Amino acid sequence: MAKIVVLGAGVSGHTAVSYLKKELSNKHEIVVVSPNSNYQWIPSNIWIGVGRMKAKQTVFPLAPLYKKKGITYIQAKGTAFYPEGDNEINKGYVLAEYVLGGKKGQTIKIDYDYLINATGPKLNFGATEGLMPGTNKTVSVCTYDHAQHAWKDLEALITRMKNGEHVKILIGTGHAKATCQGAAFEYILNVEHELNRYKVRDKAEITWISNEYELGDFGMDGMTLKVGGKKMTGQDLAEMLFEDRGIRWIKRAGVYKIEDGVVHYETLEGEYKTEKFDFGMLIPAFSGHGFKAYDKNGGDITEKLFKGFMIVDADYTKKPYKEWTVQDWPETYQNPSYKNIFAPGIAFAPPHTISKPRTSKNGTAIFPAPPRTGMPSGISAKVVVDNVIELIKNGENAKLHKGSMGNMGAACVASSGFGLGKGSAVTMTVNPIVPDYQKYPETGRNLNDTIGDMGLAGHWVKLALHYMFIYKAKMKPFWWLIPE
Amino acid sequence: MAQKITKTQRFMMKNWIVQFFRFLYLNTKILFVVAKGHGGTRN
Ligand SMILES: Cc1cc2nc3c(=O)[nH]c(=O)nc-3n(C[C@H](O)[C@H](O)[C@H](O)COP(=O)(O)OP(=O)(O)OC[C@H]3O[C@@H](n4cnc5c(N)ncnc54)[C@H](O)[C@@H]3O)c2cc1C
Numbered sequence: 001m002a003k004i005v006v007l008g009a010g011v012s013g014h015t016a017v018s019y020l021k022k023e024l025s026n027k028h029e030i031v032v033v034s035p036n037s038n039y040q041w042i043p044s045n046i047w048i049g050v051g052r053m054k055a056k057q058t059v060f061p062l063a064p065l066y067k068k069k070g071i072t073y074i075q076a077k078g079t080a081f082y083p084e085g086d087n088e089i090n091k092g093y094v095l096a097e098y099v100l101g102g103k104k105g106q107t108i109k110i111d112y113d114y115l116i117n118a119t120g121p122k123l124n125f126g127a128t129e130g131l132m133p134g135t136n137k138t139v140s141v142c143t144y145d146h147a148q149h150a151w152k153d154l155e156a157l158i159t160r161m162k163n164g165e166h167v168k169i170l171i172g173t174g175h176a177k178a179t180c181q182g183a184a185f186e187y188i189l190n191v192e193h194e195l196n197r198y199k200v201r202d203k204a205e206i207t208w209i210s211n212e213y214e215l216g217d218f219g220m221d222g223m224t225l226k227v228g229g230k231k232m233t234g235q236d237l238a239e240m241l242f243e244d245r246g247i248r249w250i251k252r253a254g255v256y257k258i259e260d261g262v263v264h265y266e267t268l269e270g271e272y273k274t275e276k277f278d279f280g281m282l283i284p285a286f287s288g289h290g291f292k293a294y295d296k297n298g299g300d301i302t303e304k305l306f307k308g309f310m311i312v313d314a315d316y317t318k319k320p321y322k323e324w325t326v327q328d329w330p331e332t333y334q335n336p337s338y339k340n341i342f343a344p345g346i347a348f349a350p351p352h353t354i355s356k357p358r359t360s361k362n363g364t365a366i367f368p369a370p371p372r373t374g375m376p377s378g379i380s381a382k383v384v385v386d387n388v389i390e391l392i393k394n395g396e397n398a399k400l401h402k403g404s405m406g407n408m409g410a411a412c413v414a415s416s417g418f419g420l421g422k423g424s425a426v427t428m429t430v431n432p433i434v435p436d437y438q439k440y441p442e443t444g445r446n447l448n449d450t451i452g453d454m455g456l457a458g459h460w461v462k463l464a465l466h467y468m469f470i471y472k473a474k475m476k477p478f479w480w481l482i483p484e
Numbered sequence: 485m486a487q488k489i490t491k492t493q494r495f496m497m498k499n500w501i502v503q504f505f506r507f508l509y510l511n512t513k514i515l516f517v518v519a520k521g522h523g524g525t526r527n
Binding site: 228238239240241242243244311326327329331375379383402403404406407408409410421422424427429430431436449451453454455456457458460461464483484 | 486487488489493496497498500502503504506507509510511513514515516517518519520522523524525526
């Protein structure tokens with residue numbers, strides 16, 4: 001019998017839990033430790049943030065589902081890792097702190113045979129001075145409650161515009177090394193779409209601000225896609241859309257400070273500039289959670305487990321951009337020091353970025369961190385589950401499963417407006433996610449699998465995915481037939 | 485200068501019949517790209 005502890009119940013944690021439950025017999029124990037009582041389908045936050053979906057349509061409570069499935073659920077947050085145990089517990093454990101009820105603030109030691117760290121990112125608003133949702137005229141769509149608040153503010157702004165006021169809207173990245181450009185891209189297009197619907201588009205100047213070198217980089221070093229049979233770059237596609245929607249853009253911008261309705265940013269040319277706004281949605285930096293790790297005697301071994309995020313089987317050797325290869329990216333998501341610890345999704349430390357690193361004339365790094373979207377988060381969780389099961393079954397002789405982002409396809413459906421009849425989305429598929437210039441010297445990706453499409457059908461796909469993934473997350477009959 | 489969305493492209497992007505077939509195509513394409521599987525990159 002093995003005890004598997006999963007930290008985090010987001011896209012990768014919950015995927016891992018679902019497959020563990022499906023694949024393992026009941027004699028094995030599965031424990032989930034997560035501070036949020038709900039599962040949330042994050043991609044639909046964009047629609048909450050423009051008032052087209054209610055938060056309750058995107059979340060469901062985890063406790064009843066886990067109870068029904070015989071999974072132990074502890075509503076707590078992991079704080080420290082003891083992979084060797086201590087003088088009381090002779091096996092690895094995680095120290096967690098209850099976040100609710102009478103036990104709030106109390107700690108608990110949760111021992112394990114296998115640990116899956118799927119804690120995703122910390123939304124590091126503090127890394128940018130003045131960037132706190134609900135202050136300085138900024139909002140966020142990173143969580144469902146942030147997104148609800150974003151819609152309240154946007155609704156109030158629309159009322160002001162209906163009364164004849166002209167406003168400035170600023171959407172993009174709120175840190176020089178932020179990632180998740182895709183979410184901001186969706187939000188700016190959805191906001192623009194809604195302003196048209198409310199017939200106030202002419203009252204707003206909408207501006208995109210981003211740390212990307214060129215539009216359409218998306219933290220993936222851009223991409224060349226086939227659109228309608230013709231080759232097009234991500235940059236062409238994004239610029240075409242922004243031009244069409246009358247959105248102006250500021251690129252190569254490292255945002256470092258927000259004051260009431262004013263963003264301060266540095267450009268790659270080393271200039272310091274400002275931009276005013278009445279409504280801003282700026283994606284914060286993502287960081288690790290600041291976990292600590294200790295050995296059996298209480299010695300600090302944090303550097304064995306973490307480099308910000310968790311260390312896995314990536315090649316972390318520092319080398320110049322020109323020498324980066326897909327082989328640097330992890331395959332098994334296993335920690336090299338403690339073979340019973342894994343980190344799928346955003347929780348693993350990437351070897352480096354995917355986009356080319358650039359610094360301003362003042363030495364500030366201004367370029368996107370690597371994104372890990374829902375699909376690779378789900379797939380890496382499935383790879384981790386396969387590996388845990390392999391280890392349970394075969395121990396020392398286990399042959400681990402592999403799923404590198406350099407040998408994995410993914411789809412991204414970026415909503416550009418909600419509506420069954422008038423909605424639209426930009427659908428992109430890429431293979432592989434991390435470009436492989438040895439295999440595909442021209443563009444780094446297989447052009448037959450790397451395509452783009454714009455139109456109403458994309459919205460239908462995105463909406464269908466919303467319902468499908470919530471169905472899957474609820475572990476309803478045959479949920480496993482729906483791919484990650 | 486950014487490329488422009490042409491009138492024909494705009495018509496196609498909004499036309500329900502065209503988009504119904506695009507919907508089928510996109511779902512198939514996504515399934516195909518994802519279901520192609522994944523693996524390692526090192527020898
Ligand atoms: C607004 C927005 C829109 C997006 N849209 C898309 C999209 O359209 N398509 C797409 O593919 N991807 C999209 N993404 C990205 C996608 O949401 C992420 O790739 C995905 O959520 C990552 O999964 P994860 O499990 O690694 O992290 P998360 O989903 O963030 O899950 C982390 C989990 O860990 C828990 N946790 C945090 N701290 C602790 C702790 N100390 N102890 C225990 N548990 C902890 C959290 O409560 C959460 O349950 C979007 C992201 C955002 C922010």
